[in-house]
Amino acid sequence: MFYVRYFSTLLLILLWSANDAHNFSLFDIRIDHWKINTRRDLVINTPKPRFSWKIHALDDILHRNIQQIAYQIQIYSVKLTQQDELYQWDSERIISSQSIHVAYTGHHDLLHSTFYRFRLRVWINNSVVACKWIEWIQFRTAIFNLHEYIINNTDLLWIGSTEINMNELRKEFNVSNASPVKSAIVYLSGLGYYEFYLNGNNVDPSRKLDPGWTTYEKRTLLVSFDLTANISVGMNAIGVKLGNGWYSQEQHGKETYSPPRLIFTLSILFENGDQMQVLSDQTWLGREGSIKHDSVYNGEIYDRRSDRLNWTRPAFNDSRSAWITPESLKSPINDTSVGLLVLQDMPPIRAGSDALHTEVMIDSLEYGYLNHKDLGNIKGASFADGGIIKPVDMWISDSGVQTFDLGQNIVGWCRLKFQGPSGFGTYIRHAEILVQPVVSTNHATHNLNTENLRNATASDMYILRGDRLGEVYEPSFTIHGFRYLSVFGAPNYLTTDNVECLVVHSETTLKGHFTTSNPIINQIQHNIQWGQLSNLMSVPTDCPQRDERRGWLGDAALSVDEALYNFDLIKFYLNFLNLIVDMQLPNGAIPDIVPGGGGIYPADPNWGAALPKITWQLYRHYGDRQILEDYYDHVRAYIENVRSGYNDTGLKNLFWRYGDWLPPSPFPRTNEHLTSSFAFLHNVYILLNMSQILEKKHDTDIYSLFYQQLAEEFHHVFFNTTSNYYADGMQAAQVLALALPGVVPPTIRNVVLNYLVNNINLNGNHATTGIVSMAQLYPVLSDNGYHDLALEMISLTTYPSYGYMFTNPYENATTLWELLNAPFLGPMSSRNHIMYGSIGAWFYAHLAGIDLSSEFITIRPRMASEIKKHLMTKLDCQLSTLYGLVRIAYTRDERDTLPNSILLRITIPPNTRARIIFEPLFVGGQCEKLIESDTVIWALDNTTIINHQKIEIEKNVATNLMNAYIESGQYEFQALWI
Known part of the structure; x- marks a missing residue:
């Protein structure tokens, strides 16, 4: 049987080598970060798009070391008056391994409002034959100068009514041109929300609560639809429902907001070159429809008796309603010199199955x-x-x-x-919850x-x-x-x-999946993912249920790393960065809530950290240098604003508003100035890293010196030399100091660590930290030799702990709580908050050990020692990266004959390399043997390097870590320790 399998495998390998171009394909193709397979109408808002793709081997088990050596992209524009196409750009064969953010380099920029088609192919390894071209993919470009187009078109009005609740608007128009329709493109914005109908049909039924929420006077979003296939010869009818959304005094108290209003432009092009437009003006008719009142916080009143079933169809006649001429209303952009009307360049909010894709x-x-x-009984729904x-x-x-x-x-x-x-x-x-039973009767x-x-x-x-x-x-x-x-x-x-x-949230793709043999961790992961989705509502919100639901920057800053491990959110967060920048003052200050309405200037430093942190985490997860370039000046301006306050107070009295928010009762917040100082140093360190990547040497020199100065001051101001701990001795103060590079001198680092660990032990291994320090606690423990303790803490189910949320006798949480003792509190007790979701990043970066920040993928699973291995004996993690699926699955001591061993299954996507780091399973342990696919590739008693599948082995003598450098493909390692 062995020989049959061996020769079958050999034959497959030979066939693949001879005809490798036909054994792989391309998938997850993107243009301007848009995933083409999730777009019904692909609209690109740039004249110089960039392309990304992933390579898929048809048999991942056999294929290793798949590397792209060249690519070719072709773009054609569709002519307006003929069926044929015009050549736009042919990159020709480019010798390059680049498969992400490949720039369009044509001699001429793409034109606005134009349909294009593109295709691509690649070559791998030493093949002279390319893979098959992907099928032609159509996209269109937006009106690049949309703001000017709108404000310069004097016939185009915002329409609505100040007299009645005009939330249904309709317009009929006649298409009499004998030539076929070549294109029909709509741009519209209905504030606060709209639904769009054409000829009796909802144009995009799962699209909800559109357009996205913004600071409307600064930025109002318009949405574009391609109606080319939907326009009929003869009479057509448009219908738009309007809702209040966030554009209402009820939500904001702003007198400039409300009533609902619509702007609409439809441009129809015919094959013969003729054009016609349908604009929002006073030829439309409007009325109050079936929705008598709607509110984000307070729900909806709907009277079905007021339905007019055919009101969005042509030739509609209504004898029971008063349809009246709408008024011309003011644009939400009060000052066109500071406000913008722009394309909504992010996925919409959707409901049901269209809202979440999976990779x-x-x-x-x-x-x-x-x-x-292994999994345990996970409470809650499944994706x-x-x-x-x-x-x-x-x-x-x-x-x-x-x-x-x-x-x-x-x-x-x-x-x-x-x-x-x-x-x-x-x-x-x-x-979210039920009334608790009366204690005296238990009723x-x-x-x-x-x-x-x-x-x-x-x-x-x-x-x-x-x-x-x-x-x-x-x-x-x-x-x-x-x-x-x-x-x-x-x-x-x-x-x-x-x-x-x-289930309703901003459309996204699930890109991370994480399960272990520890059911507590599995439930926490479930709660994080569902809690994160709950707070993706065109902006990252804090909670979705009470009279808040705001874009608190502190919550966004703390959760962004976790969010980007679990979901594909680059367009979502780029939009949010623009909303933050909209609110930035000339002196660099930003508020603590975005969009506008309730935010106070300046933000607490840990809330304002959202601007540098989101910028940096988007770069880390997507490897797009352009993001750093686009927001660098804004990040620098913000940090300089905090620095101006620091110049007056020093770190000792640095400004704060919330500090290490909501530590578990009865523990107090740690020194608030230390907490703010942590944020300041952390943000300066981010800016320093950004300047190095962008090769801004002058800034690098400045901020290197400044960070060193701040690090020394932090230690000098906050370290208690008598007690050998920072500030008030709270866990949070030690964690934040240890998390900052270069702050704790090497001579006392172990002293501070030991104090922190002892304090945790004295509290029954419970954390006493608030939301800021909680995000740093687990990485600090894992990175400093106390990973066992971190695993013990995350496995707790007694108060205060993550596990208490779903094992207490009162409620069984399926999302994350705002406070760890929520059942005992009143109004300030959301059961669906994301700020504690920061722990999710530790799951991927430490428990699975995935690091995507270097030139190759580094995988270093952090496992409990042999003594504590019962805490997690198995792990399975999937992460869809820029290059494809990374998968890590390990099992402790899978075979009885091999104790003190780890079985590690790894999948590395094509066009990448990886370094796998094996940690000793116990203190002082040495690797006795390293096996891959039943072949011994390294042994302690054999110094000869075994050449097996191009795997390079390196032992770190000082740490006893074993490093294996591998190419793409699937691997099964067995590491034995003595």
């Missing part, structure tokens, strides 16, 4: 690395549910109200099926507890039309964060089949 295998069991016993959640339980509470439990804290709304008489009203209430009412929603009613009211066959209701212009919903006064008894709830 990883959700079920690790398919690979057999983990079994159900495999497709974004639609059904209730897991239903009951009638003491007050006679039907209540449903989704089993998962989500953000979105529910579709409810009703049947009853016309005019019958029903009321739907949402909540549970199973009623909703809405105290932590504060002033947000989070409720919808629906009035039936009385359809004989029943009717379905779901909101249009509101959003709820909830696990439970109660239906008051339903006309019919509702079963769980009458309820389905849509």
Whole structure:
């Protein structure tokens, strides 16, 4: 049997070598960061796009060392008057291994408002034959000068009404040209939200709560649609529903916001070169539709009796409503010299299955690395549910109200099926939690507890039309964060089949999957991912349920690294950086909340850190130098603003507002000036690194000296020489000092570490840190010889701990809490906050040990010692990187005959190399033997280097670490330690 398998494998390898060009393909092709396979209408907002792609071997097991040696890209523009195409750019064969951010280098920039098609192919290794061209991919360019185009078109109006709640607008137009339609492109913005219909159909049904939230007077987003295939000869009808969204006084208190308004332009080009336009002007008609009131916080009132079923179709005639001429309203951009009307260049918010794509295998069991016993019983929903959640339980509470439990804290709304008489009203209430049983009687009412929603009613009211066959209701212009919903006064008894709830968030792709044999870690990972999705709502928010839901920069700064490991969010965060920059003052200051409304200048330094941290983490995860170039000056201006305050106070009294926010009760916050100083130094260090990458030598010299000065001052000001700890001796102060490079002198580093560890031990291995220091705690422990302790802490289920959120006797969390003792608090107790999600980055960077920041991928799984191995004996991690899937799976002592061993399965994507670092499994341990695919490639008693599959082995004598340098492909290593 062995010989049959051997010769079959050999034959496959020979066939591949002879015909390698046909054994691999390209996938995850991107243009201007857009994933082409997730775009129905690919719109590029730059005349010089860049391209990225990944290489897929048809048989990853056999193929190793796949390296691109050349590529070719061709772009053609589609002529407006003929079916043929015009050559735009042919890169020809470029000798290069580059497969990310490949720049367009044509002699002429791409034209705006033009359709293009591109294709590409690559060559690998020594092949003289390229892979097959990918199929032609069509994209179009936007109006690059959209702001000028809008403001210079005097016939184009913002329309709406100050007299009535005009939330439905319609317009009919006639297409009488005998020539076929070549293109029909719309740009529109409906503030605060809109839904767009053409000829009776919702143009993009899963697209919700559009456009994205901004500081509207600074930046208002317009959305573009390609309607070429949807325009009919003869009469056509446009319908637009409007909602208040964030553009309302109810949300902001700004008198300049509201009422809802629309701007719309449709440009139709015909094959014969003729053109026609349909603009928002006073030839439209509007009325108050079925939505009588809508609010982000307070839900929606919907009267189905006011529906006009065909109002978005041509030849619609309504004898029961008053359709009136809309008014010409002011643009949200009050000052066109400081405000912009721009294309929404990020994925929209979507509902249901269209909201989340996947690049990883959700079920690790398919690979057999983990079994159900390993995973534990994860509470909550699965991404495999497709974004639609059904209730897991239903009951009638003491007050006679039907209540449903989704089993998962989500953000979105529910579709409810009703049947009853016309005019019958029903009321739907949402909540994250239930009223706790009365202590004296232990009696549970199973009623909703809405105290932590504060002033947000989070409720919808629906009035039936009385359809004989029943009717379905779901909101249009509101959003709820909830696990439970109660239906008051339903006309019919509702079963769980009458309820389905849509998960709603900014469209994204799941790119990370992380499971272990530790069920506590698995549940935390589940809660992080669901909590992160809940707070992707065109901006990164803090929480989704109460009267807040704001873009707090502290939450965004703390969670961005984790978010970028789990989800593909480059367009999302680039948009957010623009929103931060919109709010930056000439002196460099930024507020602590973005978009505008409630933010205070200047931001607490750990909140303002969002600007440098998001910029830096986007670069780390996407390797795009252009991001650093685009935001460098803004980051520098912000840091110089903090520096101006520092010049007056020094680090000892540096400005703060929130400090190390919300440490677990009863522990106080550590010295707030130290916490602010940590942020200041951390941000200067980021800027220093940015200047080095961008080769800004003058700035590098300046900030190197400045950082050294600050590091010395930090130690001098905050270190207590009598007690040998920093500041007040709190865990947080030690963690933040240790996390900063060069702050703690080498001579006392172990003293500070020992003090920190002793303090943790005295507190039963519990952390007493707030959100700022919690993000640094686990990496500091793992990087300084206390990884066992970090694993013990993350595995705790007693208060205060992550595990307590879902093992306490009161509630079982499926997202992250705002406070670790949430059941005992009132209004300040969100059950879906992302600020503690920072721990998720430690899962990928330390437990799986993935480092993508160097010229090759470094993988160094941090495992517990042999003594503590029960904490995590198995791990399986997938991460979709810029080059393809990286996968790490390990098992401790898999074979009884091989104790003190690690079985490590690795997948390295094509066009990359990797360094695998094997750590000793116990103090003083030495690697006895290193095996790959049943072949011994290194042995302690044999100094001969074994040449096996081009694997290079290197032993670090000082640390006993074993390094294996490998090419792309799949590997199975066995490391034995003595």
